[in-house]
Amino acid sequence: MGLTRVVLGVLALVTLCVPLGSLVVDAVMEKIDGGGLINLGNRERTWTPYMSLSHLLSEIESITSYFSFRTFDPEGALFYGDTDNGEDWFVLFLRDGVPEMQIGKGDVLVSVAGGHKLNDGLWHKLELHSEGKFVVLKVDDHRELAMGLHSHEPDTSKEGYIRLALGGILVSEKKLLLPLNPLLDGCVKGGRWLNLSTLWDSTPRKTAMSCFPNIKAGSFFAGTGLAIFNTSDLPGVDPKEERIIITVNTSSTTLNGTILSLRSLQSHSTVLSVAKDTNSGMMIFKVNTETTPINEKFDEDLISFNVIIHKTSVAFETKNVSSESHLRSGDYSSILAAWNEGMLLAFGGVPEDGLDSGSDYMEGCLDTIFIQGQKIDLDQASFKDASVSSHSCPV
Structure with missing residues (x-):
């Protein structure tokens, strides 16, 4: 079970790209053909990969793969591969926008991170290939990272199966060297991976969204779901000022619906909400049962x-x-x-009894959200509907 075996599993992953129009649905899973464009986000399950497959190692001939990748998301799992049913594994992900690779083999963990930040919203070409005992990552044709692992165990690199996954991992997250938020709001395209043409298994998504042609940084709400935080997990009340400040910035010209709402866990009532009425264009500020229309004229795009x-x-x-x-x-x-x-602070609607249900959903983009001056990442929410894109909005 030498490094070559792990590398083969790694490199088979690298170029997963899926056109939404090529989905073939069966009773349980969708069968997806690679070679197109796929949105990695909009998933309900945190660690479960968007797509995966299992294939005989003996049929792997090529050990070079590449694909293009685009995101504004600073953190998330990109792709994963393993052999021996997860005993030997590899994962590539972003942390603070920087690529990081980890290999796990038995009780040995190897991790390497570095290079340029990739979460700039631009398309970057990523390539993985093997150089002896090393896995090399190239970004935009420049050598970015190299990671090696030497083992004295017999090389059985052509025995058994490899398992491959995109957008998650197939082993326990406890095996990772450092904690990670795996959800990744990004797209891949133009992939070429090894010599495999096997269809991939994918769990059907509640909201299958395509990759926007042009994007900007922000959180996009499609008008069918919301993101909910428990306020006990957010910055607390400033003891000096004894106040809470929630700041929202948006340049969405088509914004409508409830932007934010605050609900009591004790009385199950909404104590505060801010909404934008589509017809009048006015903001509606509501505290308990009292409503205040905001007649001020907002800038067209701000x-x-x-x-x-x-x-x-x-x-x-x-x-x-x-x-x-x-x-x-x-x-x-x-x-x-x-x-x-603890209260329920929701963005994009008003939560009902179940976190996965709500009303008056918002459609549009929120550029940034701050609470007590700290920027809020929707990937940290207690619940986020799969229709919400945490870090990218259509231009």
């Missing part, structure tokens, strides 16, 4: 606002050129107390 919760007031504050604040006074100390204990 909506930026703060929601500020104090003990004695809640404010909707616009951040446009003519900044304006809409204040509602009252006793809101219970919201501050409940925030640290």
